[in-house]
Amino acid sequence: MVEVNVSDFSRSLSDYEPIIGSDEVKTIMSLAERVRGAKVIHVSATPYGGGVAEILKSLVPLSRSVGLNVKWEVIVADPDFFRTTKRIHNALQGDMEIKLTEEEIHHYLEVAKKNASELDLEGDVVVIHDPQPLPIIKFVTKRSSSWVWRCHIDLANPNPSVWTILKPYVLMYDALVFTMETYVPRDVKGPKVFIRRPSIDPLSPKNKPLSPSEILRVLNRYDVDPDRPILGQVSRFDRWKDPLGVIDTFKLVKEKIPDAQLVMMGVFAYDDPEGVKWYRRTVKYAEGLKDVHILTDHDGVGDYEVNAFQRASTVIVQLSIREGFGLVVSEALWKGTPVVATRAGGIPLQIIDGVTGYLVDIRDYITAAKRVVELMKRPWLARILGSNGREHVRRNFLITRLLRDYLRMHIDLVSNVATRPQLR
Amino acid sequence: MNSVSLKLREVAEVATTVKWNEPLLKVLEAMVGEGDEGSYRVVVLGPHNVVEGIITGKVVLEILAGWRASALRLKVGLKGLLKEPAHVFANEVHNVLPHWLSLMQTIKYMLENKLGYVLVVDEHTKLTGIVEEKTLLPYLVGRRYGIIVKKVMKRDLSMISPDESLKNALIKMVTRMRRHLPVVRDRKVKGIVTATDILSTIVDNIDNLNEVLNLSVRKVMESDVTYVAPEDDLGVAIEKLVKEDVSSVLVLSGDYVEGIITRLDAFLAAANILGASKVSSIIKESFSRSADSCALTR
Numbered sequence: 063m064v065e066v067n068v069s070d071f072s073r074s075l076s077d078y079e080p081i082i083g084s085d086e087v088k089t090i091m092s093l094a095e096r097v098r099g100a101k102v103i104h105v106s107a108t109p110y111g112g113g114v115a116e117i118l119k120s121l122v123p124l125s126r127s128v129g130l131n132v133k134w135e136v137i138v139a140d141p142d143f144f145r146t147t148k149r150i151h152n153a154l155q156g157d158m159e160i161k162l163t164e165e166e167i168h169h170y171l172e173v174a175k176k177n178a179s180e181l182d183l184e185g186d187v188v189v190i191h192d193p194q195p196l197p198i199i200k201f202v203t204k205r206s207s208s209w210v211w212r213c214h215i216d217l218a219n220p221n222p223s224v225w226t227i228l229k230p231y232v233l234m235y236d237a238l239v240f241t242m243e244t245y246v247p248r249d250v251k252g253p254k255v256f257i258r259r260p261s262i263d264p265l266s267p268k269n270k271p272l273s274p275s276e277i278l279r280v281l282n283r284y285d286v287d288p289d290r291p292i293l294g295q296v297s298r299f300d301r302w303k304d305p306l307g308v309i310d311t312f313k314l315v316k317e318k319i320p321d322a323q324l325v326m327m328g329v330f331a332y333d334d335p336e337g338v339k340w341y342r343r344t345v346k347y348a349e350g351l352k353d354v355h356i357l358t359d360h361d362g363v364g365d366y367e368v369n370a371f372q373r374a375s376t377v378i379v380q381l382s383i384r385e386g387f388g389l390v391v392s393e394a395l396w397k398g399t400p401v402v403a404t405r406a407g408g409i410p411l412q413i414i415d416g417v418t419g420y421l422v423d424i425r426d427y428i429t430a431a432k433r434v435v436e437l438m439k440r441p442w443l444a445r446i447l448g449s450n451g452r453e454h455v456r457r458n459f460l461i462t463r464l465l466r467d468y469l470r471m472h473i474d475l476v477s478n479v480a481t482r483p484q485l486r
Numbered sequence: 487m488n489s490v491s492l493k494l495r496e497v498a499e500v501a502t503t504v505k506w507n508e509p510l511l512k513v514l515e516a517m518v519g520e521g522d523e524g525s526y527r528v529v530v531l532g533p534h535n536v537v538e539g540i541i542t543g544k545v546v547l548e549i550l551a552g553w554r555a556s557a558l559r560l561k562v563g564l565k566g567l568l569k570e571p572a573h574v575f576a577n578e579v580h581n582v583l584p585h586w587l588s589l590m591q592t593i594k595y596m597l598e599n600k601l602g603y604v605l606v607v608d609e610h611t612k613l614t615g616i617v618e619e620k621t622l623l624p625y626l627v628g629r630r631y632g633i634i635v636k637k638v639m640k641r642d643l644s645m646i647s648p649d650e651s652l653k654n655a656l657i658k659m660v661t662r663m664r665r666h667l668p669v670v671r672d673r674k675v676k677g678i679v680t681a682t683d684i685l686s687t688i689v690d691n692i693d694n695l696n697e698v699l700n701l702s703v704r705k706v707m708e709s710d711v712t713y714v715a716p717e718d719d720l721g722v723a724i725e726k727l728v729k730e731d732v733s734s735v736l737v738l739s740g741d742y743v744e745g746i747i748t749r750l751d752a753f754l755a756a757a758n759i760l761g762a763s764k765v766s767s768i769i770k771e772s773f774s775r776s777a778d779s780c781a782l783t784r
Contacts, residue, residue: 085536089532089538089573092507092571243663244600246663251661254553255663257577405598410599411580414583414587414594414595415598417591458582463580467577473555475556
């Protein structure tokens with residue numbers, strides 16, 4: 063069992079008051095009072111890399127700051143397990159070719175069983191994130207808490223052979239949380255369904271304000287010219303993020319703006335065994351192309367560096383083929399950087415086309431490049447879209463909204479709030 | 487005509503609101519309203535009119551069905567639940583747009599995300615209004631869209647028999663995420679029951695809730711259904727939705743239910759065909775005409 067230490071990210075709700083206002087703080091505290099002391103356990107597959115870890119790094123300390131007793135645990139598993147769960151992930155996202163072997167299914171369940179016995183799952187609410195730890199619920203002998211499965215991926219059109227294996231475990235949960243209504247599989251009937259959008263933390267190391275000198279230092283460290291236009295992309299190395307399409311787009315941009323640079327940043331999450339393969343493919347695909355920087359955590363890229371590059375970029379692209387939500391779009395917009403992105407997952411909610419950025423069809427690299435060039439050539443336009451983007455995120459996608467959503471869900475699920483001793 | 491699109495501040499309607507600390511019962515009353523004043527969407531406002539969330543009829547049905555707030559219900563009972571502050575039950579809104587945004591961009595945004603409404607706020611993020619399919623659809627009446635109803639309707643229906651209880655209707659609506667249930671016997675249509683019908687009945691009989699939930703669907707349903715034929719043009723469905731002021735029309739082949747078209751289905755389909763720019767200019771022309779006629783009257 064691994065409990066993630068989030069003490070580095072400690073902050074309190076009052077820190078957010080200058081951004082969200084005192085009224086919102088007041089109503090959040092009023093909700094939190096109702097579930098003060100409730101023990102909530104989040105279980106995920108990885109402590110870093112990807113949107114889930116990103117959210118939990120902020121949500122866990124913030125929930126603690128309003129009086130909840132929150133833990134975040136990460137499952138222990140071997141590379142074979144993660145190879146299988148990556149295949150499950152791909153199948154659920156719509157890869158119809160995948161068929162799990164008996165051996166894979168057996169190992170998937172064995173790991174769940176082992177984690178069920180080793181994790182601390184005694185609380186008021188247990189929130190299991192994504193398919194990796196999904197079957198743990200089957201192996202828990204004593205279930206006093208409410209169990210929630212938070213599915214961050216789109217299950218609208220899953221591979222039926224894999225979905226059939228997973229569905230019985232999904233139906234064992236008290237509640238399911240999806241990002242969009244359209245992601246809920248039609249044949250899921252029984253558990254409560256909540257629709258909850260993810261959000262960004264404006265005070266996290268990835269999003270907090272940086273000074274120009276801090277940004278310059280990061281650019282210099284990675285040999286990126288601060289005086290030339292930068293096209294940025296932040297994503298795991300994954301086929302669904304279409305990294306090769308980003309390079310194709312950059313080639314087209316380069317024809318019009320020869321001094322443009324491309325910076326692609328990604329982190330290798332250990333639950334993603336395909337990351338290295340896709341990284342290598344991306345590097346190979348970019349061979350011979352000037353001004354391409356492909357950077358990872360192995361090069362020392364972390365939240366701080368991503369923050370600096372998102373701020374320094376002239377334009378950010380996100381050309382995903384499939385997306386859970388695409389929170390990286392809100393991250394860039396929060397920094398006032400305009401985004402050109404595909405109509406995938408929750409991206410169209412974050413981008414008001416022509417107002418906070420531009421939407422393009424999936425795999426339409428020509429239009430994507432055209433939009434990037436437009437924004438590079440017209441700094442005034444980039445500035446307006448970026449500024450609109452920041453306000454759109456402030457109104458709709460800040461972490462305090464997610465905290466409120468979770469508090470309401472806990473109020474919904476925690477039955478013994480009346481008798482709960484006050485911690486204060 | 488000036489080609490600049492209308493701004494949201496010019497077209498947003500007054501939203502139905504409650505304060506965050508007002509009781510849930512007040513939300514129900516606002517939904518049912520008096521005459522035609524009820525609203526399926528009630529915006530929950532924070533202390534200084536900042537949007538705290540939204541409660542839709544669907545959420546209230548979930549609460550009444552014991553699907554939502556079940557833990558709190560155990561503690562305070564259903565009547566106690568109705569006294570709890572509204573913001574406990576609200577959902578966050580992630581489609582809050584600034585009042586300076588053009589109607590054309592907003593319609594595009596609604597189409598991209600299949601949204602039935604957006605909330606409009608001023609520069610201090612205070613609520614100034616709502617733009618919803620219900621108020622946009624009337625501008626699209628009187629056209630032919632060149633697409634038949636069959637291509638637009640929902641086929642995945644949940645139906646109910648007239649003899650079943652309101653409680654069953656409630657559960658069907660909640661578990662199958664539907665607001666409208668065609669009422670059928672031997673597959674033949676007998677009426678329609680909507681979320682609003684159930685809410686109105688409950689609010690009118692709030693002190694006898696259990697009895698109300700045991701009422702048969704027949705007692706609450708609308709037997710004079712509004713319907714179209716599968717081969718009718720989408721424009722016919724829009725006309726009926728607007729002129730008869732209903733939130734859905736059934737698609738019937740003889741007495742048999744083939745599908746249903748809601749206001750949202752019709753709005754999205756029509757706006758997709760026309761394009762956001764065209765819809766926006768139709769609305770603008772209509773605004774200009776009414777401004778002219780006001781000027782003439784003066």
